[in-house]
Amino acid sequence: MAKTRTRRSKGGETVSGYFRKIFAQHPELLDSKSNQVLVERWKADHGATAMPNPIRSNLANLKSLLRKRRRLGLGIGEQSAAPAAVSTRSRASNGLETLEEQIDDCLTMAKNLDRTGLGEVIDLLRMARNKVVWRIGE
Numbered sequence: 001m002a003k004t005r006t007r008r009s010k011g012g013e014t015v016s017g018y019f020r021k022i023f024a025q026h027p028e029l030l031d032s033k034s035n036q037v038l039v040e041r042w043k044a045d046h047g048a049t050a051m052p053n054p055i056r057s058n059l060a061n062l063k064s065l066l067r068k069r070r071r072l073g074l075g076i077g078e079q080s081a082a083p084a085a086v087s088t089r090s091r092a093s094n095g096l097e098t099l100e101e102q103i104d105d106c107l108t109m110a111k112n113l114d115r116t117g118l119g120e121v122i123d124l125l126r127m128a129r130n131k132v133v134w135r136i137g138e
Helices: 016-026 036-046 055-073 081-115 120-138
Strands: none
Touching: 016 036, 016 055, 036 055, 081 120
16 A cells, blocks of 8 residues: 655634634534635635645545534544444344344245235244344334
8 A cells, every 4th residue: 555645724723623623613603504704714724825626625525524424423533433333233233134034035935935824924034134224213
């Protein structure tokens, strides 16, 4: 894997670090569609007339990443809480997906054995599978 060089501003802070602090102070900026407020603040803090495209791209990528983390229930801060939250969620959904597959297998077997005689059982298995799928989607 190629080693990448981290760009730091004069203050020794990365571009992402600069914007992370702003998002931590003002999380409502994550909801805005426009980055104009952030661009103006960056220009004022850095004494620039224009924001370079790499900085603008970094801002857009960071905003997207932070929105995704928020959707997953993770915070803007450090990653210390991330592995536990993600693994708990994935373990729960993984077990439910296994359950869904097993109910599907039972449903197929019931249909192959006696579709008309086991009609009520087939209906119950369908309802059970639908509830499991609903839980996975929550």
